[in-house]
Amino acid sequence: MDRENRNVILNTLSILILLGVLFLFHRYGSLYQIRILNNMAIFITLAVSYNLVNGICGQLHLGPNAFITIGAYTAALLTMAPAKKQMLFIIQPLIWPFTVVHAPFLLAILAGGVAATVFAFLISFPVFRVRGDYLAIVTLGFGEVVRVLCNAWQSLTNGPLGLKDLEPYTNLWWSWGVAVFTIVAITKLINSSYGRAMKAIREDEVAAKAMGIDPFRHLLLAFLVSAFFSGVAGALLAHLITTISPTLFTFIFTFNLLSIIVIGGLGSTSGAVIGAVLFAWGGEALRVVESQIDLGFVKIPGIPGMRMVIFSILLMVVIIFARRGIMGRNEFSWDWLLAKMRRGQKG
Amino acid sequence: MVTFFKLDRLVMQFGGLTAVSDFSLELHPGELVGLIGPNGAGKTTVFNLIVGFLTPTSGQVFWLGEDVTGLPPQHITARGIARTFQNIRLFTDMTVLENVMVSLHHKMRAHFWQAMLGLPQYRREDRRIHEEAMGFLQELGLAHLAEEKASSLPYGQQRRLEIARALATHPRLLLLDEPAAGMNPQETQELAGLIRSLRSKYDLTVFLIEHDMKFVMGLCERIKVLDYGVTIAEGTPQQIQCNPEVIKAYLGEPKPAGGTETCSK
Amino acid sequence: MTGTILLQQIINGISLGSLYGLVAIGYTMVYGILRLINFAHGDLLMFAAYAAIFGSAIFGLPWYLSFPLAIIITGILGILLDRAAYKPLREAPRISLLISAIGASFLLENLAVVFIGGVPKGFDRPAVFDHVIEFMGLRIQVLTVYTPLVTIVLLLGLLYIVYRTKVGKAMRAASKDFETTRLMGINLDRIIAITFLLGSSLAAAGGIMWAMKYPQVNPFMGVIPGLKAFIAAVLGGIGNIVGAVVGGFLLGLGEIIIVALVPELAQYRDAVAFVILIVVLLFRPTGIMGEPIIDKT
Numbered sequence: 001m002d003r004e005n006r007n008v009i010l011n012t013l014s015i016l017i018l019l020g021v022l023f024l025f026h027r028y029g030s031l032y033q034i035r036i037l038n039n040m041a042i043f044i045t046l047a048v049s050y051n052l053v054n055g056i057c058g059q060l061h062l063g064p065n066a067f068i069t070i071g072a073y074t075a076a077l078l079t080m081a082p083a084k085k086q087m088l089f090i091i092q093p094l095i096w097p098f099t100v101v102h103a104p105f106l107l108a109i110l111a112g113g114v115a116a117t118v119f120a121f122l123i124s125f126p127v128f129r130v131r132g133d134y135l136a137i138v139t140l141g142f143g144e145v146v147r148v149l150c151n152a153w154q155s156l157t158n159g160p161l162g163l164k165d166l167e168p169y170t171n172l173w174w175s176w177g178v179a180v181f182t183i184v185a186i187t188k189l190i191n192s193s194y195g196r197a198m199k200a201i202r203e204d205e206v207a208a209k210a211m212g213i214d215p216f217r218h219l220l221l222a223f224l225v226s227a228f229f230s231g232v233a234g235a236l237l238a239h240l241i242t243t244i245s246p247t248l249f250t251f252i253f254t255f256n257l258l259s260i261i262v263i264g265g266l267g268s269t270s271g272a273v274i275g276a277v278l279f280a281w282g283g284e285a286l287r288v289v290e291s292q293i294d295l296g297f298v299k300i301p302g303i304p305g306m307r308m309v310i311f312s313i314l315l316m317v318v319i320i321f322a323r324r325g326i327m328g329r330n331e332f333s334w335d336w337l338l339a340k341m342r343r344g345q346k347g
Numbered sequence: 348m349v350t351f352f353k354l355d356r357l358v359m360q361f362g363g364l365t366a367v368s369d370f371s372l373e374l375h376p377g378e379l380v381g382l383i384g385p386n387g388a389g390k391t392t393v394f395n396l397i398v399g400f401l402t403p404t405s406g407q408v409f410w411l412g413e414d415v416t417g418l419p420p421q422h423i424t425a426r427g428i429a430r431t432f433q434n435i436r437l438f439t440d441m442t443v444l445e446n447v448m449v450s451l452h453h454k455m456r457a458h459f460w461q462a463m464l465g466l467p468q469y470r471r472e473d474r475r476i477h478e479e480a481m482g483f484l485q486e487l488g489l490a491h492l493a494e495e496k497a498s499s500l501p502y503g504q505q506r507r508l509e510i511a512r513a514l515a516t517h518p519r520l521l522l523l524d525e526p527a528a529g530m531n532p533q534e535t536q537e538l539a540g541l542i543r544s545l546r547s548k549y550d551l552t553v554f555l556i557e558h559d560m561k562f563v564m565g566l567c568e569r570i571k572v573l574d575y576g577v578t579i580a581e582g583t584p585q586q587i588q589c590n591p592e593v594i595k596a597y598l599g600e601p602k603p604a605g606g607t608e609t610c611s612k
Numbered sequence: 613m614t615g616t617i618l619l620q621q622i623i624n625g626i627s628l629g630s631l632y633g634l635v636a637i638g639y640t641m642v643y644g645i646l647r648l649i650n651f652a653h654g655d656l657l658m659f660a661a662y663a664a665i666f667g668s669a670i671f672g673l674p675w676y677l678s679f680p681l682a683i684i685i686t687g688i689l690g691i692l693l694d695r696a697a698y699k700p701l702r703e704a705p706r707i708s709l710l711i712s713a714i715g716a717s718f719l720l721e722n723l724a725v726v727f728i729g730g731v732p733k734g735f736d737r738p739a740v741f742d743h744v745i746e747f748m749g750l751r752i753q754v755l756t757v758y759t760p761l762v763t764i765v766l767l768l769g770l771l772y773i774v775y776r777t778k779v780g781k782a783m784r785a786a787s788k789d790f791e792t793t794r795l796m797g798i799n800l801d802r803i804i805a806i807t808f809l810l811g812s813s814l815a816a817a818g819g820i821m822w823a824m825k826y827p828q829v830n831p832f833m834g835v836i837p838g839l840k841a842f843i844a845a846v847l848g849g850i851g852n853i854v855g856a857v858v859g860g861f862l863l864g865l866g867e868i869i870i871v872a873l874v875p876e877l878a879q880y881r882d883a884v885a886f887v888i889l890i891v892v893l894l895f896r897p898t899g900i901m902g903e904p905i906i907d908k909t
Contacts, residue, residue, distance in 0.1 A: 059707075060710045141889060144886065189462055189463045192463075192469065200438050208438075211449050211515075213449065213452060305722045312716075
C-alpha cells in the first residue's frame with residue numbers, strides 16, 4: 001500500500017489506542033493520575049500552539065499566559081449560572097450581558113478562544129509592524145496588563161476574589177480531544193504553503209519578502225492561531241482547577257511553556273508534545289524537591305523555589321549547549337519509526 | 348502609452364554619503380540590460396531601490412505605468428519584479444523544492460483555514476504548487492535534487508536555485524545580482540545561454556549586475572556604467588568598451604592605444 | 613488639584629523617573645553593543661538591595677560602606693552574567709540569546725527565593741536619608757530630592773567615560789559596528805565586560821535608592837521596574853544613553869501625573885507604561901532621540 005494510506009491507517013490506529021487508554025484511566029484511574037493526564041493534554045495544546053510562533057516563525061512571544069487568562073475568564077463567565085454569579089460578585093455587581101448569559105461548555109470554550117484571538121489582534125498591529133525584538137517585551141507587558149485588568153476591572157472579573165466554584169467540565173475526553181485536534185490542525189498548517197512561508201520568514205525575512213511573502217500577514221496569522229488555542233486551553237484549565245484568579249497565570253506559566261518547547265526542540269511539534277508530556281509528568285515528580293524527603297535515617301528539608309531553580313538551569317543548559325533540544329527541528333514520522341524497527345530486527 | 352519600466356533620477360543618500368546620484372534608466376519589454384562598475388559603485392543599491400528594500404532620497408520608480416517608489420519588497424514582487432541576491436540567500440534549512448514552493452505562495456488561492464482542515468480546495472492548490480515548482484526545477488536542471496537540503500548543494504547549483512526561485516515568482520522583469528560570481532568560464536557560458544533561453548521562454552526582461560566583462564559584453568544588448576553612484580556611460584557593449592571614462596574607472600588611467608584595436612579613433 | 617500638589621507630584625515623578633533612567637542606561641548600553649535585551653538586568657536591582665542589606669545586617673557595615681560595596685558586587689555579577697549566559701551564544705541566533713536571558717532572570721529570582729526566602733524583608737533606611745524638608749509649602753522626603761541629583765551625577769560620570777576616554781571610544785565604536793570593531797583588533801570581550809560592569813553598577817545604585825524609597829525587598833521586586841526601565845530606554849531611543857535617562861524621566865513623570873490627574877486610574881498604573889510603549893512603537897519606534905529607520909533590510 002502507498003505511503004499516504006499507510007500513514008492514515010497508522011494514525012487512526014494510534015488514535016484508537018489513545019481512546020482505549022483514556023477510557024481505562026477514565027474508569028479505573030486514580031484522581032491523581034487523571035489530573036496529571038488532563039494537565040498533560042492541556043500542556044500539549046499550549047506547547048504545540050506556542051511552538052507555532054516561537055519555533056516555526058522564530059519570534060519570541062512571551063505572552064501566552066495573557067491569552068490563557070482571557071480564555072479562562074471568558075469561558076468561566078459564560079458557564080457559570082446567573083444566580084451563582086450574582087452571589088459571587090460581592091464588591092461590584094457583574095456587568096450586563098454576563099449577568100444573564102449561561103452557555104454550554106463547548107460554546108464557552110470556543111468563546112474563550114475567540115476572545116483571546118481578538119485581544120491578540122488588537123496588540124499585534126503595533127508590534128509586528130516594527131521590529132520582532134520588541135514582540136518579546138510587548139507580549140510580556142501584555143501579560144502584566146491583563147493581570148492588572150483582571151485585578152482592577154472588578155465589575156467584569158470580580159477582581160482579586162476571582163471566580164470560584166466552576167463546574168468541573170474538563171475531563172479526559174475534552175482535554176485530549178482538544179489536544180489531538182490542536183496537533184492535527186497545527187501540523188496541517190505547518191506543512192502547508194502557509195507554514196512554508198512562516199519558515200521562510202524565520203530563515204531569512206529579507207529573502208522571504210523578496211519572494212513575495214508579507215511577513216506581517218503571516219506572523220499575524222501564527223500569532224492569532226496560537227492565541228486561539230491558548231484561549232481554548234485556558235477555558236479547559238479553568239474548568240479543571242475550578243477556581244481562577246488574576247494571579248493564577250503569571251509569567252511563570254509562560255516560562256514553563258518556553259522551557260517545554262525549547263527542551264523539546266524549538267520548531268518541532270513532536271518536540272513540543274514530548275516536552276509537554278515530560279513536564280506534566282516530571283514537573284509533578286520534581287515537586288518532591290520542594291517538600292521534605294524522608295530517607296528514613298535523615299530528613300532532607302524541602303526547599304521552596306528549588307523546582308524553578310532546576311527548571312531555569314535546565315533551560316539555560318539546553319539553550320547554551322544543546323540548542324536544538326530533544327527533537328531539533330525534526331518531526332516524528334512513521335517512516336522513521338518503521339525504519340528503526342527494521343534495523344532493530346536485522347541487528 | 349504605458350511606461351514599462353523607468354527609473355527617474357534616483358538619488359540615495361545615507362547620512363552624508365551619496366550612494367547613488369541621479370540614476371535614470373528606461374527598459375523596454377524583452378531587453379537584456381547590464382549594470383557594471385567597480386566595487387562599491389552603488390549597483391546593488393540601485394537594485395535595492397527598485398525592489399523596495401530602500402526608499403530613495405529622491406526620484407521615482409515606474410513599473411507598468413504605476414509609481415511604485417518605496418513600496419515594500421513583497422508588493423514589488425507581487426507586481427512582477429523579482430531579484431536574486433549577490434550573496435545567495437536561500438532558505439538553508441528547507442529543501443530545494445520547498446525553496447521554490449515558497450516563491451509560489453504569494454499566488455496561493457486557498458485560505459489558511461482550508462489548509463488546517465485539509466479541505467479539497469487547499470489540497471488542489473498545494474498539488475498545483477508542487478507541480479509548478481518541480482517544473483521550474485526541471486527548467487534549471489535541479490529536479491533530481493528536489494528533496495535535498497538547500498544548504499547541501501554545491502555552489503553552482505545554489506546559484507541556479509537562486510534563479511529558479513526568483514523565476515517561480517512569475518516575474519516580468521528579472522533582476523540578477525552577479526549571477527556569474529564564482530563561476531568558471533564554461534559555467535559562465537552555460538549561464539549566458541540559460542539566461543537567453545529563459546528570457547524568450549518566459550517572456551522576461553532582464554536587468555543584471557556583473558563583474559565578468561566577457562559575460563556582460565557577450566550577453567547584454569545595452570550596458571550602463573556606474574562609478575561612485577554616478578552614471579558615467581551608457582550604450583552598446585561596443586561603445587562601452589571603447590569609452591575612455593569607463594576604462595579609467597576600471598583601470599585608473601587611460602589604456603595605451605594598443606589595447607583597444609576595435610575602437611575607432 | 614492645587615498648584616502645590618501638582619508641584620509635589622512633578623517632583624515625585626522626576627524622582628521616580630530618575631530611578632527608571634538609571635536602570636534604563638544599563639539596558640540601552642547592552643542593547644547598543646550586543647543587540648540583546650538583558651532580561652536579567654532588572655533583577656540586578658534586587659540583588660543590590662539584598663547585598664546592601666547583608667552588608668549592614670551581617671557584617672555590620674555602615675551605609676557608606678555597604679552601599680558602594682553592594683554596587684561593586686552587583687557590577688561584578690553583571691560581568692559574570694554575561695560570561696555565563698551570553699558569551700557562549702555570541703554566534704547563536706538572536707532568539708537563543710533572549711531565551712538565555714529569560715532563563716538567567718528566572719534563575720536569579722528563584723535563587724533569591726531559595727537562599728533568602730520569598731517573604732519580603734525590610735530595608736533599613738539610613739537616618740541621613742530619612743527626614744523631610746519643607747519649602748514653598750511642600751513637604752518632601754529628602755530622598756526624593758537626592759535621587760535625581762545622584763542620577764545626574766552618575767550620568768555625567770558615565771558620559772565622561774563614554775565620550776572622553778579611550779575605553780568609551782571603543783564602546784561607541786562597538787555600538788555602531790560590532791563586526792568592524794572586532795576586526796580592528798580591539799578586545800571586544802573587555803569592552804563588553806566593561807559595559808556590563810558600568811550598566812550593572814548603575815542599576816545597583818538605582819536598586820539601593822529604590823529600596824530606600826519603597827523599603828520592602830523581595831526576590832521579584834526588580835521585575836516590574838526592570839520592564840518599565842526597558843520601556844523608558846525604548847522611549848528615549850534604544851542605544852542612546854542620554855535618551856535612556858530622558859525616557860526614564862518622561863515615564864516616571866507620565867506615570868505619576870496621569871494617576872494624579874485621574875485617581876481612578878491608580879490601579880492601572882503599571883499598565884500606563886505599557887500603553888506608552890505601544891504608542892512609541894506605533895508612531896516613533898526609534899524613540900525620542902533615535903534616528904528614523906530608512907533601511908528595510
